[in-house]
Amino acid sequence: MELSKTEERRSAIVDRLADHVLAHGLVPASLRPLAKAAGTSDRMLLYYFADKSELLAATLQRIAERMTGAMADHAATEPQPLDALQKRLAGFLFEDRFWPYMCVWIELASRAARGDPLYTPIAAAIGQGFLAWGEAQLAADSDEARARDAAKLLVAIEGMVLVRAIGLREVADRSLD
Amino acid sequence: MELSKTEERRSAIVDRLADHVLAHGLVPASLRPLAKAAGTSDRMLLYYFADKSELLAATLQRIAERMTGAMADHAATEPQPLDALQKRLAGFLFEDRFWPYMCVWIELASRAARGDPLYTPIAAAIGQGFLAWGEAQLAADSDEARARDAAKLLVAIEGMVLVRAIGLREVADRSLD
DNA sequence: TAATGCTTGTAGCGACTGCTACATTAATGT
DNA sequence: ACATTAATGTAGCAGTCGCTACAAGCATTA
Secondary structure, X not given: OOOXXXXXXHHHHHHXXXXXHHHHOOOOOOHHHHHHHOOOOHHHHHHHOOOHHHHHHHHHHHXXXXXXXXXXXXXXXXXXOHHHHHHHHHHXXXXXXXXXXXXXXXXXXXXXXXXXXXXXXXXXXXXXXXXXXXXXXXXXXXXXXXXXXXXXXXXXXXXHHHHHHOOXXXXXXXXXX | OOOOHHHHHHHHHHHHHHHHHHHHOOOOOOHHHHHHHOOOOHHHHHHXXXXXXXXXXXXXXXXXXXXXXXXXXXXXXXXXXXXXXXHHHHHHHOOHHHHHHHHHHHHHHHHHOOOOOOHHHHHHHHHHHHHHHHHHHEOXXXXXXXXXXXXXXXXXXXXXXXXXXXXXXXXHHHOOO
């Protein structure tokens, strides 16, 4: 086994914290509610983690891993043009089961936008992950075209996420026509 | 005069609250800091407003009005194709002086995404305003084309906002190529 | 001048925040 | 069996949250 018992327990806690943050977001993610969600006490949360920042960083990391895994499952077998890939990505990213990730993602972005040193690097890393996923699937004539199309893909998808977030789902969908 | 003294004072307070929210966001927008920013006391905030929700609603409304006014100032005199309008909009929306509005906008979206009854209608209304601005400026052959291009415009701009928020400014810019 | 109602300060409530000191129990190695 | 360390509970600190009861100041009007 590679994981010590402490690490195992830490990991189990992080899993349940991830569930809770996905379900309720970062705003109500304070120690006591998180502890209850993890079936433990705030005291123990701060036993396994140095402070709340570290705990949240680990939780968001875990959420990002789950998302990355899900995206890998949806990788296309063949290179795709931008339009097709965009529709494909939108097709599964807006399933109900992914919406909690999108909610957390926007919340993360809103904190990164203010330059919070906890959230900014995590958000940037996730964004780069999205970008890499796109670049790996895009059919492109050149590296520049690939980079440009990946940027277009990311921007279009993030735009649809934000527009849906404010309740204009049909506007987001119309943008695909 | 159409404004009673009470209304005038309310309005003056809202102006200073708007400044504070634009500068620091919604997370630290609690009564005592807001009161200090408005040069008054939390007691008086709740004298002029029924509760915190009403106070925040008025503040966000004011912020939206400022934004709407600024956008009206940047209306084009002639109908524009989608590409040109997108570059034009990005050109001034990403000036430093607009970034605070974008930060609040993302924060608003993140709360609307969770269905908060305070933020959802405000966010949707602002989104519709953006959409109307676009439709009024777009050159289009048909109403359907106009609606579609306005949707594309909104999605692209919101996408650029979110991508910049997570620190990938150059990716957002590259999407315009 | 007296009385009424608008405006504001003071003080505090109960709940929550992140975090910690202290003590106790449980497990582990010798 | 014993000593040491790891794990956990209890209790609480100082601070903030939204909000309110009470009273005092103030201005207008009768």
